[in-house]
Amino acid sequence: MDARDEAGITVGGSLGGAPGWWPRSAGALPRACHPGPTAAVTLLVAGLAVAAGQDGPGCVLATAAVLTGQLSIGWSNDAADAARDVAAGRRTKPVADGAVTARTVRGAALIALALCVPLSLLYGALAGAVHLVGVAAGWAYNLGLKATAASWLPYAVGFASLPAFVTLGLPGRPPPAWWVVAAAALVGVGAHLGNVLPDIADDLAAGVRGWPQRLGPSGVRLLLPAPLVAATALLALGRPGGAGVLALVVALVAAAGGALLGRHRPKAPFLAAVVVAAVDVVLLLWRGTALT
Numbered sequence: 001m002d003a004r005d006e007a008g009i010t011v012g013g014s015l016g017g018a019p020g021w022w023p024r025s026a027g028a029l030p031r032a033c034h035p036g037p038t039a040a041v042t043l044l045v046a047g048l049a050v051a052a053g054q055d056g057p058g059c060v061l062a063t064a065a066v067l068t069g070q071l072s073i074g075w076s077n078d079a080a081d082a083a084r085d086v087a088a089g090r091r092t093k094p095v096a097d098g099a100v101t102a103r104t105v106r107g108a109a110l111i112a113l114a115l116c117v118p119l120s121l122l123y124g125a126l127a128g129a130v131h132l133v134g135v136a137a138g139w140a141y142n143l144g145l146k147a148t149a150a151s152w153l154p155y156a157v158g159f160a161s162l163p164a165f166v167t168l169g170l171p172g173r174p175p176p177a178w179w180v181v182a183a184a185a186l187v188g189v190g191a192h193l194g195n196v197l198p199d200i201a202d203d204l205a206a207g208v209r210g211w212p213q214r215l216g217p218s219g220v221r222l223l224l225p226a227p228l229v230a231a232t233a234l235l236a237l238g239r240p241g242g243a244g245v246l247a248l249v250v251a252l253v254a255a256a257g258g259a260l261l262g263r264h265r266p267k268a269p270f271l272a273a274v275v276v277a278a279v280d281v282v283l284l285l286w287r288g289t290a291l292t
Contacts, residue, residue, distance in 0.1 A: 028099035029108060033074035037195070041162070042067045047285045048166045058123070062166060065119035065131060068112045073138035073158075075109035078102075080142045088202040113139075120165075127168035134161025151196075151210030152189050159188025163284070179238035180284070186231035187280050193224045194273055221269035225255035228276040235283040247283055251276045 045066040049059040078085070078095050082105075085096035094100045116135060120128035134157055141154035160181045167176040196203070196212040197220050203213050212220045232251040236244030258272025 028094040029075075029104065032078045032094045032100055032105050033071050033108075034077065035074075037191075038067070038070040038074050041070050044281060044284070045162055045166060048163060051285050052166050052170060054166070054170060058169060061119065061123045062169060065116060065123055065128070066162070066165070068116035068119055069131065069135040069138075072109045072112035072116055073135065073142065075105045075112060076139055077142045079106040079109060084206045084208070088206060090202070123165070124169040124173065126173060127165050130161050130168060131165040134158040134165070137161075146210050147208045149211050149214060151212070152192050155188035155192035156185040157188075159191065160185035177238060179234045183231040183234040183238075183280065184284070186227040186234070187277065187284075190224060190226075190228040190231070190273060190277060193220050193227075194277075197221070197224070222259060224269055224273040225251075225258055225276050228273055228280055229255045231280045232276060232283065235280065243286070244283065247279050251279050254279075 042063060046059060046063040049062045054062065078093060079102050081093075082095045082102035085093045088096075090096045095102050095105055113135070117128075117132065120131045120135075122128070123131075137154035137157040141151065145151055145154055163180045163184050164176045167174055193212055196210065197217065200213050200217050200220070203210070215223065229251045232248050236248040254272045254275040258269040261268035261272075
């Protein structure tokens with residue numbers, strides 16, 4: 001019989017006689033880091049650094065710091081959720097599928113975190129401290145806050161830290177514009193709602209009662225576009241211009257259309273939120289040179 005680690009995930013019987021902690025496939029560990037969100041956040045920060053006028057080495061350093069931070073958050077999430085994922089039968093998760101052990105994913109998270117700390121501080125002491133607060137918020141979510149009514153807070157803090165991290169690492173350490181930080185926090189709240197929406201039923205069955213789970217699927221679908229539209233308004237009005245007004249109109253039309261169609265098409269509010277989030281990202285990048 002295969003040995004099992006403390007999370008109840010198989011650690012023995014790996015293919016080809018490989019040690020139990022080794023992933024069964026080369027793609028197992030990368031898939032456990034939540035590659036989509038990890039890539040999206042990393043690319044967003046890379047774009048913000050370029051738009052803010054950071055030099056080449058600074059852009060590379062900021063991107064590397066955020067990448068390692070996001071990897072640590074993604075892997076720690078799968079490690080912390082391993083037992084629940086197995087119980088819920090989430091075979092799309094590499095740990096639950098037995099392709100990689102919870103112990104291996106946990107070790108990868110700690111290594112990524114160990115790399116994130118010096119990379120963040122090398123970008124600038126104050127900037128690095130701000131980024132590490134955001135990374136700590138992600139870990140706090142994984143280790144327990146996700147099951148509380150304050151589950152939105154780590155997302156808000158984590159996303160708000162990103163534009164601040166970028167600007168505080170520029171020459172002269174200029175502070176970020178408040179409306180950019182607030183907009184990023186609202187995008188984070190929207191990301192939280194959208195990320196949790198597909199798993200609400202399984203989460204409730206596992207006893208996870210975060211803010212979205214308490215709202216229920218219908219409530220989340222209706223609320224989802226709201227923080228994203230609010231972010232659009234901040235970005236559009238923070239430095240007024242014709243393009244910003246147009247973006248706000250697009251966001252409002254998409255949100256209203258999603259809410260109206262949601263009565264008959266349950267996926268409509270989520271799709272509308274994706275459109276609004278895309279508008280917010282474009283505005284964030286476009287406003288990059290106006291971060292301060």
